Amino acid sequence: MTKENKSNWKCTSCLSTKGASTTFGSTSVSTPQTSRPASSKQPNLKTTPEDSNITTRKKTNNNTQNESSYVTESNLRDILKQEITAAIKSSIKELVMAELQSINQQIGSFHDAMTFFNQHFEDLKASLEEKSTHIKKLEEDNLNLKSCVNDLSTRLCLVEQQMRESNVEINGLPEKNSENLPCIITKLAKSVDCQIKDDDVLHVTRVAKLNKENPRPRTVVAKLRSTRHRDALIAAVSSYNRKNPANKLSTSHVGYDGPSSPVYVAEHLTPTNKSLHAEVRKKAKELSYKFVWVRNGRIQARKDEYSPILVIRNSSCLRKMN
Numbered sequence: 001m002t003k004e005n006k007s008n009w010k011c012t013s014c015l016s017t018k019g020a021s022t023t024f025g026s027t028s029v030s031t032p033q034t035s036r037p038a039s040s041k042q043p044n045l046k047t048t049p050e051d052s053n054i055t056t057r058k059k060t061n062n063n064t065q066n067e068s069s070y071v072t073e074s075n076l077r078d079i080l081k082q083e084i085t086a087a088i089k090s091s092i093k094e095l096v097m098a099e100l101q102s103i104n105q106q107i108g109s110f111h112d113a114m115t116f117f118n119q120h121f122e123d124l125k126a127s128l129e130e131k132s133t134h135i136k137k138l139e140e141d142n143l144n145l146k147s148c149v150n151d152l153s154t155r156l157c158l159v160e161q162q163m164r165e166s167n168v169e170i171n172g173l174p175e176k177n178s179e180n181l182p183c184i185i186t187k188l189a190k191s192v193d194c195q196i197k198d199d200d201v202l203h204v205t206r207v208a209k210l211n212k213e214n215p216r217p218r219t220v221v222a223k224l225r226s227t228r229h230r231d232a233l234i235a236a237v238s239s240y241n242r243k244n245p246a247n248k249l250s251t252s253h254v255g256y257d258g259p260s261s262p263v264y265v266a267e268h269l270t271p272t273n274k275s276l277h278a279e280v281r282k283k284a285k286e287l288s289y290k291f292v293w294v295r296n297g298r299i300q301a302r303k304d305e306y307s308p309i310l311v312i313r314n315s316s317c318l319r320k321m322n
C-alpha cells in the first residue's frame with residue numbers, strides 16, 4: 001500500500017460503526033463517524049494481496065454466554081451419568097483387579113503344587129521303572145534258579161535211587177525186640193523158592209516212619225549183594241503170589257506166630273519216588289488203569305494189555321495218563 005492509501009484506510013468495523021465513544025473515568029466522548037460509500041469515497045484505493053489478510057471478528061453475544069453458564073436438567077443428568085459411570089467403572093476395575101490378584105495368587109499356588117507333585121511323580125516314575133527292571137531281572141533269575149533246582153533235584157533223585165539199586169523194601173513184618181532181621185530175610189526167600197544165602201544179605205535195618213501215628217510196623221530195608229539178587233527175590237515173590245492167589249506171602253510164611261498179615265516186597269525207592277508212586281497209583285485207580293509197577297527205580301503204568309507203557313518220571317508226567 002502507498003502512504004496515501006495507508007493514511008486513508010480503515011477497517012471494516014470502523015467503517016460500519018457510525019460513531020465511537022471513549023470513556024475516560026466518568027467522561028464519555030462521542031466521535032462522529034464519517035460515512036462514505038465503499039466504491040466512491042476512495043477512488044484511488046487499490047486492492048492488494050495484503051487486503052486478503054484482514055481478519056473479520058464477530059461480536060460476541062453476551063446473552064449466549066450467560067445462557068451457557070447456567071446448568072440445565074439435561075446437563076445435570078449428563079454430568080451425573082458421566083460421574084456415576086466413571087465411579088462404577090472405577091469400582092468395577094478395583095474389584096476386578098482384586099479378584100484377578102486373588103486368582104493369580106491361587107494360580108501361583110496351584111502352579112507350585114503341580115510342580116511339587118510333578119517332581120514327586122517323576123521321582124516315583126523313575127523309581128518304579130528301576131524297580132520294574134530289577135523285578136524283571138529277579139524273575140528271570142528265579143526262573144533260571146527254578147530250572148537249575150529242578151535239574152539238580154532230578155539228578156539227586158537219580159543218584160539216590162542208584163544208591164538203592166540193590167535194596168529191597170519189605171512191609172508188613174511185625175516188630176519184635178529180639179528179632180533177627182537177616183534170618184527173617186533168608187526165611188522169606190526160602191518160602192518163595194529163591195536161592196539167597198546169608199552172605200548175600202549185606203545189611204538189614206528198619207527205617208523210621210514218615211507218619212508216626214501210623215499203627216503199621218516200620219519198614220525193613222535189606223541191602224543185597226547185587227541188583228541181580230534183588231530182581232530174583234522180587235520176581236520170586238511175584239511168581240509165588242500169582243501161583244497161590246488164596247495163600248499169598250504173609251507173616252505165617254516167615255515164622256511169625258498169631259494172625260497172619262500180608263507181606264509186601266518191592267524195590268527201595270527214594271522219598272520223592274515214593275510220593276510219586278502213590279500219586280500214580282491214585283491216578284490209575286481214578287482212570288481204571290490195570291497195571292502200575294516199578295522197575296529199576298522207574299515208575300511205569302499201563303491201562304490194559306493193549307495200551308502202551310507210560311514211564312512217569314515226575315508229577316508233570318501224570319498228564320500222560322489222561
